Amino acid sequence: MAEAACSECQGTGWILEESKGRAVAKRCKCFKEQENQVLIEQAHIPRRYENCTFDNFEIHDSSHRHALKISKQFVKNYPVQDVGLLFIGPCGVGKTHLAVAIVQELIRKKNVPCYFCDFRELIRDIQSTYTPDSSLSEVDVLAPVFQKDVLVLDELGAKRTTAWVDETVFYIVNNRYNHKKLTIFTSNYLDKEEEEDARDSFYKKKEDSLVDRIGVRLRSRLYEMCKVVEMGGKDYRKEIKQGSYRF
Numbered sequence: 001m002a003e004a005a006c007s008e009c010q011g012t013g014w015i016l017e018e019s020k021g022r023a024v025a026k027r028c029k030c031f032k033e034q035e036n037q038v039l040i041e042q043a044h045i046p047r048r049y050e051n052c053t054f055d056n057f058e059i060h061d062s063s064h065r066h067a068l069k070i071s072k073q074f075v076k077n078y079p080v081q082d083v084g085l086l087f088i089g090p091c092g093v094g095k096t097h098l099a100v101a102i103v104q105e106l107i108r109k110k111n112v113p114c115y116f117c118d119f120r121e122l123i124r125d126i127q128s129t130y131t132p133d134s135s136l137s138e139v140d141v142l143a144p145v146f147q148k149d150v151l152v153l154d155e156l157g158a159k160r161t162t163a164w165v166d167e168t169v170f171y172i173v174n175n176r177y178n179h180k181k182l183t184i185f186t187s188n189y190l191d192k193e194e195e196e197d198a199r200d201s202f203y204k205k206k207e208d209s210l211v212d213r214i215g216v217r218l219r220s221r222l223y224e225m226c227k228v229v230e231m232g233g234k235d236y237r238k239e240i241k242q243g244s245y246r247f
């Protein structure tokens with residue numbers, strides 16, 4: 001690598017240490033820093049979020065404090081926990097900030113390969129692979145989404161999809177679930193009880209809910225594979241109902 005050589009190891013990544021009268025080769029600390037740098041680059045974090053950390057997360061109410069606590073626990077427990085996270089709440093409350101902060105911490109503290117993926121971008125990329133002159137194959141687009149140990153799927157439901165895109169998204173999420181890979185979702189879509197949906201449509205339905213956007217099947221899968229973390233939830237009419245989780 002054509003980096004400025006480290007003064008400790010002269011860029012070799014190894015240092016010799018004396019142990020019981022013998023020289024033993026050890027990894028230099030610059031090697032871990034470089035590894036982290038590579039993981040950060042591969043994590044595909046959008047520029048506007050690249051400085052998001054736990055330290056600069058702003059707490060405006062108790063739901064934010066709770067969300068920060070859960071996020072830190074997630075990093076601390078990784079890889080022992082068996083559920084991901086679903087941050088849910090209105091725009092601008094810091095859902096993506098926390099998701100990115102988790103990624104940064106997992107990389108820096110635990111060398112975990114992570115990948116950030118914007119839902120709309122993912123849909124667009126998948127669709128673009130179906131055009132005849134596409135330079136990307138579906139495998140190029142989907143490989144990191146399937147393979148990385150922790151995936152952030154940001155703005156779930158932010159784009160209307162077709163049945164076959166729904167099918168692809170379900171396949172991705174389900175595949176990660178089956179392989180016990182954790183996924184962190186964010187969504188602006190308020191979740192609702194079924195009977196509440198029915199009542200709304202009887203009157204006039206103003207806003208889509210999460211289930212309108214992603215379908216019943218994916219929603220129920222999400223609840224199995226995630227702990228739901230509500231943020232800025234003051235205007236929610238009902239507490240989000242969820243199954244058991246293990247934190």
Ligand SMILES: [Zn+2]
Nearest residue numbers: 006009028030
């Ligand atoms: Zn070095």
